[in-house]
Amino acid sequence: MVGAMHLALLATDITVGDHIKRAVLGLQLDLDTVWATGAAMVVTIALGFALRAKATSGVPGKFQLAWELGVAAVKKQVEANIGPRGARIVPLAVSLFVFILISNVFEIVGLGSKYEFLPAPTADINLPLALALFVIVLVHGASIRTRGVVGYVKHYLTQPFPVYLLPFNLFINLVEEIAKPITLALRLFGNLLSGGLMLALLAALVAWTLGPVPVGSVVFVIVDPVWKLFDGLLIAAIQAFIFALLTILYFETAMTDIGGH
Amino acid sequence: MTFATSNFLVPNGTLIVELIAFLIVLGVIGWKVLPPLNKVLGERQDLIRSELDSAEQAKVDAAAADEERHQVLEAARHQAREIVAGANRTADQVTTAAQARAQAEYERIVQAAEAEVAVARAAAVDQITARVGEIVLATAERVIGREIQAADHRDLIAEAIAAVAAEGAATPAGSGSPAGGGR
Numbered sequence: 001m002v003g004a005m006h007l008a009l010l011a012t013d014i015t016v017g018d019h020i021k022r023a024v025l026g027l028q029l030d031l032d033t034v035w036a037t038g039a040a041m042v043v044t045i046a047l048g049f050a051l052r053a054k055a056t057s058g059v060p061g062k063f064q065l066a067w068e069l070g071v072a073a074v075k076k077q078v079e080a081n082i083g084p085r086g087a088r089i090v091p092l093a094v095s096l097f098v099f100i101l102i103s104n105v106f107e108i109v110g111l112g113s114k115y116e117f118l119p120a121p122t123a124d125i126n127l128p129l130a131l132a133l134f135v136i137v138l139v140h141g142a143s144i145r146t147r148g149v150v151g152y153v154k155h156y157l158t159q160p161f162p163v164y165l166l167p168f169n170l171f172i173n174l175v176e177e178i179a180k181p182i183t184l185a186l187r188l189f190g191n192l193l194s195g196g197l198m199l200a201l202l203a204a205l206v207a208w209t210l211g212p213v214p215v216g217s218v219v220f221v222i223v224d225p226v227w228k229l230f231d232g233l234l235i236a237a238i239q240a241f242i243f244a245l246l247t248i249l250y251f252e253t254a255m256t257d258i259g260g261h
Numbered sequence: 262m263t264f265a266t267s268n269f270l271v272p273n274g275t276l277i278v279e280l281i282a283f284l285i286v287l288g289v290i291g292w293k294v295l296p297p298l299n300k301v302l303g304e305r306q307d308l309i310r311s312e313l314d315s316a317e318q319a320k321v322d323a324a325a326a327d328e329e330r331h332q333v334l335e336a337a338r339h340q341a342r343e344i345v346a347g348a349n350r351t352a353d354q355v356t357t358a359a360q361a362r363a364q365a366e367y368e369r370i371v372q373a374a375e376a377e378v379a380v381a382r383a384a385a386v387d388q389i390t391a392r393v394g395e396i397v398l399a400t401a402e403r404v405i406g407r408e409i410q411a412a413d414h415r416d417l418i419a420e421a422i423a424a425v426a427a428e429g430a431a432t433p434a435g436s437g438s439p440a441g442g443g444r
Contacts, residue, residue: 017269027274034275037282044286048294055297057304064298071298091291099286126275131283193269 014200016193018114019124032115033124040103040121047098070097077245081252089251092138096131097244103127104192104236108228110199122239123192125185132185135247139180143254184246191239195231202227386426393425394418 019030051067060068074093078086106120121127144152156173157166202224208216398418 019269019275021273024274027277029278030273030275034278037279041282041286045289048290052294052297055301057301057308060301064301067298068302071295071302091295092287094295095283095287095290098290099283121279124275125270126272127279127283129272130276130279134280134283 014197014204015114016197016200017124020115030124030126032119033121033126036106036116036119037103037121037127039118040099040106043102044095044099047102070094074244074248077248081248082255085255086248086251089138089142089248092135093244093248096135096247097240100131100188100243101236101240104240105232107192107195107199107236108232110196110228111203113200113203116196120192120196122188123196125189128185128189129181131188131243132181135184135250136177136181139247139250139254140177142251146255180250184243188239188243191235195227195235198227198231199224390422390426394422397421 020032022029022031047067051064054061055064071090071094074090074097078090078093082089100122103120103122106118107123109118110116110120140152143155147155156177157163157169159169159173161169163169202220205216205220205223206214208214208219
């Protein structure tokens with residue numbers, strides 16, 4: 001009873017989305033996220049250069065094979081959805097996948113504390129939103145390049161219903177286009193934020209005791225690694241893959257002229 | 262309470278930093294990492310394709326060689342059959358010719374033998390006839406008691422001789438055995 005009370009008190013102390021904030025050159029920065037992003041960037045680039053140094057057309061090593069599998073998977077998706085014209089977005093999709101994956105994997109070293117020493121940068125809305133906005137801007141650019149300015153505007157007015165339902169079309173399309181970057185960002189952000197929150201809750205369990213028995217510590221020792229493997233490897237990979245895949249699909253919608261003129 | 266700094270759903274200046282960070286990653290991967298990777302992937306594909314091509318070529322070559330072998334074998338079989346058939350024909354011809362020759366030889370020998378026999382018999386008949394004529398004359402002289410002039414009874418003698426000859430021709434064995442017995 002006392003233990004449960006204590007746990008309840010501890011749980012109320014848990015806050016989410018806390019960051020070490022500083023104003024730099026008039027910008028409000030989450031310093032821990034910036035630091036972790038830098039780390040993720042360095043790791044990503046290091047992996048890239050390691051591949052560059054070792055890449056061989058002979059029998060590939062495991063490291064090169066992992067890269068090749070990833071790139072081949074992205075290429076296959078692009079080829080299947082867009083065709084040869086989509087080759088330009090392969091680097092974008094690969095970069096998104098690798099960068100997000102490495103950022104997500106940082107959850108494995110999470111302590112469940114208020115400020116992590118190496119938080120997953122994707123658990124801060126700024127990174128997912130930046131990526132999503134960047135992608136959506138490029139998608140609209142591709143759409144304009146494919147349809148022309150007139151076709152681009154017309155596309156929003158004459159789809160999916162006939163032109164006499166123009167206001168409907170405009171409304172539906174606006175909602176869809178606004179929802180795209182938001183859902184893209186929030187899906188990734190929400191998964192990673194909740195992963196971190198789960199770590200914080202597990203860490204808080206340590207305080208749970210039944211008399212002299214440290215029940216919470218036992219549960220923590222067992223569940224924490226399991227959760228980290230699930231969240232830091234499986235969820236991390238799935239979310240990175242979904243982000244890259246949706247990017248490809250958005251480009252597909254933008255670059256294929258389904259409606260016709 | 263300042264909303265913008267307390268709500269974790271609201272982005273702040275970090276967004277710009279994150280965007281720059283990602284652009285750097287994109288640049289490095291797009292310019293420095295993927296091109297060499299694509300290059301080695303392409304090289305490997307070319308290698309695999311050329312190996313597949315050469316394997317395909319080898320298969321075609323093997324099939325052609327096999328076909329040629331079959332043709333040669335078939336031609337050899339055909340030739341062998343022709344040779345055997347020719348040999349059989351030749352053997353038949355030789356056999357037939359030999360048989361014909363043997364038959365002819367046989368007939369010739371038989372004819373020659375028959376002719377010889379006929380000549381010998383004719384000679385024997387002549388001889389016996391002459392002898393019979395003398396015996397008849399001698400016997401007749403002894404019976405009559407006087408010499409018979411052969412010229413006077415030429416017709417009679419010739420008639421007797423012809424009768425004996427006719428009898429000898431009818432039964433050559435009968436005519437031969439008295440001659441043999443007389444010797």
